[in-house]
Amino acid sequence: MGSVGDLANYAQLTGLDAVRLIGLIVKAAATARMHKSNCRRFAQHLKLIGGLLEQLRVSELKKYPETREPLEQLEDALRRGYLLVNSCQDRSYLYLLAMGWNIVYRFRTAQTEIDNYLRLVPLITLVDNARVRERIEYIERDQCEYSLDEEDKEVHEALLNPDPSTNPSIVLKKTLSCSYPNLPFNEALRKESEKLQVELQRSQSNMDMAQCEVIHHLLGVTRTVESSIPDESTDAKVAKKTKSKCTKVNEDSAKSYDDDSPKKQKDAYVAPRSSSPVPYNHDLVSSTASYSDEWHADLLGCCSEPALCLKTFFFPCGTFSRIASIAKNKPMSSGEACNDIMAYSLILSCCCYTCCVRRKLRQRLNIAEGVVTISFHM
Known part of the structure; x- marks a missing residue:
């Protein structure tokens, strides 16, 4: 285990039998942020074991010494498996990416260990x-x-690239926007830095110098990317200073003009003078706002996949599944997504289904939608 948090979670699992532990693992795999496919494969394999154990009277088998010890060892292995799957939800996103192959190896080891303990239980002789x-x-x-998935491999290689000339900002914007959809990019980086500090303390307590070196590298990457982001407060000060300068110049020009012109010409000049600084400041604020929101523009990976239209044309169910999974905040297979579309097409209409998906996406991503946009879509 290696940390106080893991020990606390492990203690909470004490007393649960193998069937209930498998149920917790399946539930945790459904909400994993990283290694989703590995978590689902692991959970699916354990569901097979859970279905078998449900047919046995486990509490009665624990009365016999020849079956009690293997069952207890199986439960210990399942508790460690739960901590592994749960770590893919709670731990640092960048840390999980950097330690990708190490975690893959832990999944393989966990499945082998659980299967070995299952073979130790003399099920064939007890249950004929x-x-x-x-x-x-x-x-x-x-x-x-x-x-590792192909996308995770690319991010893994980009994060651990020792070349200092490479800039991982683009990769981080895309991956962190999916992991933190409701936070601006600089806030997401700050949260990752805090989580990496926790991972560093955990690795230092375990005397794992290899992991400490990796985490130090990740902290350096986050600092480099964070320093390349323009400070919003600095931008506001620059905008305010520029606006005051423009106002002062216009006032000086108006004063010199008033000395040489009649009052009628003065009134005609004051009106455009008061409105001149507004468009400049408005453009500056708009550019700042667009910068702070641009990292959310590719939440579904559309911009990074030029061939997405072709993929959707040849395999539309895959795209429907991705969008429906994000809209409903739970994994949906392509078959389930297509069944929903067919049901809405037969009973209501495709427009009702798309409106429903659009509404859920906007609620999840905090995107406002006007009445005109809804009417135009209908």
């Missing part, structure tokens, strides 16, 4: 059931392949 034997054989044949 052909169906149970078939399910054990099916579990042994289910050898999942754990690896």
Whole structure:
């Protein structure tokens, strides 16, 4: 375990049997932020084991010494598996990316350990059931392949690139915008820095110098990217100073003009003078606002995939699944997304379905929508 937080979580799991532990792992895998595919494969494999254990009277099996110890060891392995899956939700996003292959290896080790303990339980002699034997054989044949997704590989390589000339700002904007959809980029970086400090303390307490070196590198990356972001308060001061200068120049010009012109010409000149600084300041504020919001522009990865239109044309269900998963805040397969579209098409209409998805997306991402836009969409 290695940390006080993990020990506390491990203690809370004490007393739960194997079936309930598997249920917790399946629930945690559904909300994982990183290694989603690995968490789902791991949870799916454990569901097979859970279905088998539900047919057994585990509490009665614990009465016998030949089955009690293997079952307790199986439960310990499941508790460690839960901590592994839960870490993909709570721990630092950048840390999980940097330690990608290490976590992949831990998934493989966890599945092997759980399967080995399952074989130690003499289920065949205690439960003489052909169906149970078939399910054990099916579990042994289910050898999942754990690896990093292609997108995670690219981010992993970009983060750990030792070349100081490379700028990971673009990669971080895209990945952190998906992980922190409701925060501006600088706030997301600050949260990641805080989490990395926690990871550094955990690694230092474990005397893991290799991980400490990786975390120091990640902290340096976040500082480099954060220093390249223009400070909003500095921009506001520059805008205010520029506005005051423009106002002062215009007042001086108006004063010199008033000395040589009649009152009628003065009145005609004052009106445009008062409105001249406004467009400049308005443009500056608009550019600042657009900069602070531009990192949210690619939440679904649309801009980074030039071939998305072709992918959608040949495999529309995949795109529907991605959008529906974000809108409903839970993983949805392509089959479920297409079933929803067919149901709305037969009963209501496709427009009602798209309006529903648009509304959920805007509520989740805090995007305002006017009445005119809704009417135009309908």
